[in-house]
Amino acid sequence: MADLTFASAGELARLIAGKQVSPVEVVKAHLERITSLDGSLRCFITLTAEAAMAAAREAESAVTAGRPLGPLHGVPLGLKDLYDTAGVRTTGGSKILADRVPAADATVVRRLREAGMIVLGKLNMVEFAYGPEGRNAHYGHARNPWDAVTHRMAGGSSSGSGVAVAAGLAPVALGSDTGGSIRIPCSLCGLAGIKPTYGRVSRAGVLPLSWSMDHVGPMTRTVADSALVLGAMAGYDPADPTSSVLPVPDYAAALTGDVRGLRVGLLRAFFLESATPEVRTAVEAAARALEKAGAVVDEVALPGVGHVAAGALAVVATEAMTYHAEWLRTRAADYDPDVSSRLMVGAFVTGVHYVRGQQARALIRREVDEALARHDVLLAPATPVTAPRIDERDTTLGDGPSDIRSALIRLTRPFNFSGHPTCSVPCGFSGGGLPIGMQIVGRPFDEATVLRVGDAYQRLTDWHARRPVLA
Amino acid sequence: MKQPVDLDALRGSARVAGFDWTDAQLEAIRPMVGAALRLLASLEDLPLGDVEPTTQYRML
Numbered sequence: 428m429a430d431l432t433f434a435s436a437g438e439l440a441r442l443i444a445g446k447q448v449s450p451v452e453v454v455k456a457h458l459e460r461i462t463s464l465d466g467s468l469r470c471f472i473t474l475t476a477e478a479a480m481a482a483a484r485e486a487e488s489a490v491t492a493g494r495p496l497g498p499l500h501g502v503p504l505g506l507k508d509l510y511d512t513a514g515v516r517t518t519g520g521s522k523i524l525a526d527r528v529p530a531a532d533a534t535v536v537r538r539l540r541e542a543g544m545i546v547l548g549k550l551n552m553v554e555f556a557y558g559p560e561g562r563n564a565h566y567g568h569a570r571n572p573w574d575a576v577t578h579r580m581a582g583g584s585s586s587g588s589g590v591a592v593a594a595g596l597a598p599v600a601l602g603s604d605t606g607g608s609i610r611i612p613c614s615l616c617g618l619a620g621i622k623p624t625y626g627r628v629s630r631a632g633v634l635p636l637s638w639s640m641d642h643v644g645p646m647t648r649t650v651a652d653s654a655l656v657l658g659a660m661a662g663y664d665p666a667d668p669t670s671s672v673l674p675v676p677d678y679a680a681a682l683t684g685d686v687r688g689l690r691v692g693l694l695r696a697f698f699l700e701s702a703t704p705e706v707r708t709a710v711e712a713a714a715r716a717l718e719k720a721g722a723v724v725d726e727v728a729l730p731g732v733g734h735v736a737a738g739a740l741a742v743v744a745t746e747a748m749t750y751h752a753e754w755l756r757t758r759a760a761d762y763d764p765d766v767s768s769r770l771m772v773g774a775f776v777t778g779v780h781y782v783r784g785q786q787a788r789a790l791i792r793r794e795v796d797e798a799l800a801r802h803d804v805l806l807a808p809a810t811p812v813t814a815p816r817i818d819e820r821d822t823t824l825g826d827g828p829s830d831i832r833s834a835l836i837r838l839t840r841p842f843n844f845s846g847h848p849t850c851s852v853p854c855g856f857s858g859g860g861l862p863i864g865m866q867i868v869g870r871p872f873d874e875a876t877v878l879r880v881g882d883a884y885q886r887l888t889d890w891h892a893r894r895p896v897l898a
Numbered sequence: 899m900k901q902p903v904d905l906d907a908l909r910g911s912a913r914v915a916g917f918d919w920t921d922a923q924l925e926a927i928r929p930m931v932g933a934a935l936r937l938l939a940s941l942e943d944l945p946l947g948d949v950e951p952t953t954q955y956r957m958l
Contacts, residue, residue, distance in 0.1 A: 639952075734944055737937045744934070756917060768927045774915045775908070775931050776938065783941040785951035790944065792952065 431456040432595035433894060436502045436652040439598060443490060443501040450486035450501030454479050454545055457503045461547070461596050464897060468594055469567040470587040472508045474548040475515055479503070482545045499659060500543030505597035507585050508549035509556060509634035510536050519634045520552040522565050522761045523754055533632025534667065535601065535643060535660045542659035547597055551587030554766045556603060556636040557747065559611050559835040561586030562817065564763035571615060571814045572895035573861050579814040582612035582835065588646050589616035594897060599656050603643045605636045606739065607839025610851035613646055614809035614864025617853045619881060619891065620646035621653050624872045625846035626671040628657070629664030637746040640739070640843045649891055650852060650881035654678035657874060673872055681875035682882040687721030689880065692802035696728045698838055701824045702811040709855030709863040710808045716887050717880070727802060729794045734787050735841045736833070741776055741784025748773025792845040799847070799870045804880050809851040809864035810835055838866065848874045852881045853890040862890070903932045
């Protein structure tokens with residue numbers, strides 16, 4: 428039997444359904460690995476080992492009894508600690524909500540349990556999801572598993588999700604993505620993950636950062652697993668007024684491996700131009716690999732993308748301030764000062780700024796739509812750099828100096844602003860052995876094509892098959 | 899926003915918004931507020947005059 432902790436979700440589901448392995452063995456293997464490694468990796472805020480083992484035994488009984496099984500029956504799952512879980516605390520990575528115990532599961536958690544998944548616990552994250560580095564002053568900084576010597580950023584805000592999946596502590600984790608918080612840790616930790624179209628997946632029961640920019644989605648080691656999990660999560664939810672009634676396609680069935688004739692637009696200006704040489708070379712090589720497989724690749728630009736930082740600031744700062752206003756009046760000292768100070772800035776953003784930001788959003792969305800009228804997908808680096816050291820504050824990009832926070836979020840945020848579906852896929856490693864990620868952007872509600880391209884690329888390459896060496 | 903943001907302006911704006919933050923707290927965020935307002939001012943460079951703001955996405 429192969430190592431269960433690095434088997435894919437799809438493979439685990441097949442082995443369990445075929446009675447070749449028990450859900451109890453699968454969950455136990457993951458819990459043992461968590462016990463062994465999480466002291467240094469700092470992935471989990473709350474581990475629900477007893478409940479996971481009880482669910483595994485129940486799942487085993489279902490298999491033995493021949494009961495109908497969900498598509499992910501017995502597969503373990505980690506949850507970023509902003510997904511409500513009935514009876515289990517949901518902290519948002521904060522001290523303020525350290526003792527908050529929801530009465531009900533978030534919609535997507537309920538759906539994934541119904542699909543057969545078993546929750547291992549709640550994963551570390553940036554406090555209230557407000558930051559891309561992956562630091563957390565209250566629960567410790569999750570550690571990127573790809574460097575055993577130097578403590579490097581996992582990326583955030585879904586830092587524990589990225590580390591847990593990369594290190595084999597869970598085959599699947601859920602993240603959330605307001606400016607890149609799924610794709611940034613996927614890029615820095617060598618994972619696949621998808622930020623679906625805004626409205627594709629319910630946000631009900633997920634702590635907000637910015638209602639109109641928040642997206643939720645899966646983080647996995649393969650694109651095929653992301654397709655499987657997204658299919659079980661997606662779909663209309665009356666509890667989320669922004670969720671779409673469009674039917675959910677069979678994403679797994681869309682993974683044909685065929686990209687012949689697909690038109691791929693490579694984003695050079697602003698995107699490739701800002702990447703470091705190693706990242707740029709890796710993404711260009713990925714474009715050539717797709718071209719060799721039959722895709723038609725040319726270059727495309729989004730002329731207004733330089734205004735996304737201002738527009739997104741207007742929107743996120745205002746919406747985040749609205750959610751946090753009362754705590755900032757009464758419990759400001761309970762925040763990490765690095766988080767509270769940025770939240771406080773939102774008090775000085777005016778209503779005119781907010782509407783200007785939403786107007787800019789309409790312009791950017793139109794630009795992305797126009798680029799996608801001529802292309803099936805767009806291709807770009809996910810992050811312009813590989814994982815920085817945990818204490819690093821500044822860096823040099825391909826087009827000049829930048830602070831780390833702005834650098835990490837620079838290439839992902841435009842597609843939160845526009846709402847288009849975007850996945851991150853590993854596309855290489857730096858000379859120092861750190862993963863490099865690329866983004867594939869698709870038309871609204873066309874996750875199927877995004878996933879198809881990502882999966883086809885993974886069939887052509889083996890970057891996703893590498894494993895970090897852990898002590 | 900060409901002028902630096904001073905403490906008095908921050909204090910007044912914070913109070914109007916309902917926040918009774920201390921001068922030390924406001925002084926700590928003053929550079930960030932100034933940088934944010936300069937960035938937000940750049941939105942005025944966009945041709946946004948009659949653009950309908952995005953208030954909802956394709957909720958089909």
